[in-house]
Amino acid sequence: MTSKKTGYLLGVVAGAGIVTAAMAGVGMRMPSAQAETPQMIRASTAPIFAPPPGAPLSFADIFQQVSPAVVSINVTSKVDASALRRQIPGLPFDIVPRQAPGGEDDEEGAPSNGKGQPRLPTQQSAGSGFFISSDGYIVTNNHVVENAETIKVVLKDERELDAVVVGRDEGTDLAVIKVKGDNFTFVNFENSAKPRVGDWVIAVGNPFGLGGTATAGIISAYGRDIGETFVDYIQIDAPINRGNSGGPTFDIYGRVIGVNTAIFSPTGGSVGIGFAIPADVADATTKQLIAGGKISRGYIGASIQNFTSEMAEAQGTPGQKGAIVADLVPGGPSQRAGLQPGDVVTSVNGVTVKTSSELTREVAKAHAGDSLRLNVLRDGKAKTIEVRSGTRPSEQQLAANDNRGGEDGAGADQGAGQPKSPVVLGLALAPLDDANRRRIGVEANIKGAMVTSVDQSSDAATKGLRKDDIIVRAGDRDVALASDVAAAVDAAKKAGRPSILMGVRRSGRTIFLPIKVSG
Template sequence: MQKSLIVACAALALVAGCERRPAAPAAAEKGPIEVPAIATPAGGAPDSFAPIVKRVSPAVVSIDTLSVAQNDTPWLELLPPGLAGPTPVRRGAGSGFLISADGYVVTNNHVVEGATEMVVSLADGRQFPARIVGRDPPTDLAVVKIDGRDLPYVSFARSALPEVGDWVVAVGNPFGLGGTATAGIVSARGREIGETFVGYLQIDAPINSGNSGGPSFDLQGRVVGVNSAIFSPSGGSVGIGFAIPSDLAERVTQQLIAEGRVTRGYLGVGVQDLTPALAARLDARGRRGAVIVGVAAGGPAAGRLRPGDVVVAVEGAAIASAGGLLRAIAEAPPGAQLTLQVLRAGRPETVTVRTARRSDQG
């Protein structure tokens, strides 16, 4: 079986820590792959995506995994050793991309989760055994390491996220076929899928099983997203894919390389979107935000936030949804003091609260 993109069928639903390691050293001998500016006719597509694909493809990898398959017959575990037969093995395949000359590879958590063996294959045919540096299930990101030197690598886009309508080029390993490029546009930003710390880029560049963990590039060859999920009633591409945006992906991968895990802030609040009906009840008509529906006793927000408060901004940045508030809290380090703008019984107030460490992270 291949490790596939997490697929939402009928309804949108998204289908650990390792040893502490130092941050990846900067490679003085080699820089990231650079793509010359590509002329785009006014109102049209580039004449060709070939220059981008040729430049970035050497840094895109295929990841083949072996893992122990879940035993569907638990009674076999009761048999004496040797009588239960060989241990069932599951094979998986996904994608990833190099972000350093010495072999750090970004991919999806669901590609490598549970893997007992991993082999990373480069576009030039070289293969390397890999080990997990760190995984972050909440964002479905992971970093693995291969031992190499002067490897080709790409960089994350560090400017503003792409706009809706901007071109993207996805490169990956669909169905184990190897290097495959598709192109499309950003269809939407900030898509929320279930309970997640990710506001996804929605793209229509076709991605399929095996594209998991592969990059989506802008026209300058910079990684703008990590392909992670698709919406599909059939399991195949219908032009609705989801990519983890580069700003979040870079923050998470930096922490995974440095510490093997990601640390997040916590306030101890339950939240939900501000619906029109709630806005009418809470004197917040015409506003967007997140409604506090519960505050944990003894938690960081106890005595500062109240059920019924409508959070409209954190640190001056507007909050449009419950997911947006949860992401803002999670991205703050433990011990950070956050300034929240809230509507309380229709009146604007400013609340400061200090984050704690999420309890599920030690």
């Protein structure tokens, strides 16, 4: 019985010709009409497996074609001691200090340069890259080479070549390096034929320093936002790990459709969620790097954030999407053009924007001096504002600006002789006087009501408000006094809105938060 059932199951899966061979193999008697013939012998020797429709039988030919263009990149760099345990996707291991031969230690045991000065520790890291031209230009990730003192490129034939950085772009995490020589095998970016979600892809690179490693999977999604400003990432499930950073993602024709850059992982290893920079972004960026060594992007001088559904309800515009202006750079392009905090940008030059990232990307496409037409909602009314683009500062300069402002001091408690602060939505508010300005480092031109305490059971506390925050805007009005906040809350309640949008200034920056007005 078992033998008969086994033969039947094989027939269902593999076809009638295989059934006959399977039955014979388990000892079943063949009917005389089913005597073996040459045709039946041919059927019995056919493959018993086949790929699903559309899948290649093997990736071997593709790998053989493209692998000579893929390289391993070994980097030596010096780092600040505080960064020694940092991990990034392009590194095969934790960063560890390595003392140079012949070095001396100081009294504390730290490496010394022999002149009494501590020597920065060095780190060894590894990543991946690929040739995009026969004369030695290689694409990789910025984070692979950004602190490099020396760069060694290892080819498939095990040749090791010195490389220099041609240009880096922190905004897209791309870099171009170059080695001396010619007639290198190279690959091309594919900008026109876009694979579909579900199509096969192959990732090739240098995971954990192993070199020349191929993995396969499918495109899982497009347009993934993982917190980087200028890239909508491709999500793939082809396994990529530390050291794969900067390597190529190929389609089944051997064309580069992405640059492997990051992974989502609670463990540090591949869990099947990887991210690649799309080919069109990588192609445009690397061409600019080769031509000029740096990337120039448009800039309007405004801090922005996503205009969420809760914010839209608080403003009486349910379903509206866009980017809300939180702050303006003094004297910057937006301030000169008349843009205001609280404006909600819905399109740039006719292109709809639904998030702050989309707005930043559209602005970045401009050149210095270009005119940008912003469609905005101000107090529920549509306006058009023309902004003349500037040039976006470097990421370090922007980060330094973000960290401006005063310290988060504990401050003094309200004295017994002081009038009691009015409480609005769980926020005890006080005037922003000169003494408090000096204490918490608020600029002289900022007006608002200062938070002196927060009811921890309130929605304001849930949203993260805290003592010494400054309420600079509530609903559709600027705030100068606590009474302005109370009046705005009353107006929101009368309008039947579930929450009110508040502009909150902290450490030199303003953000907007929707605070519930009931419940």
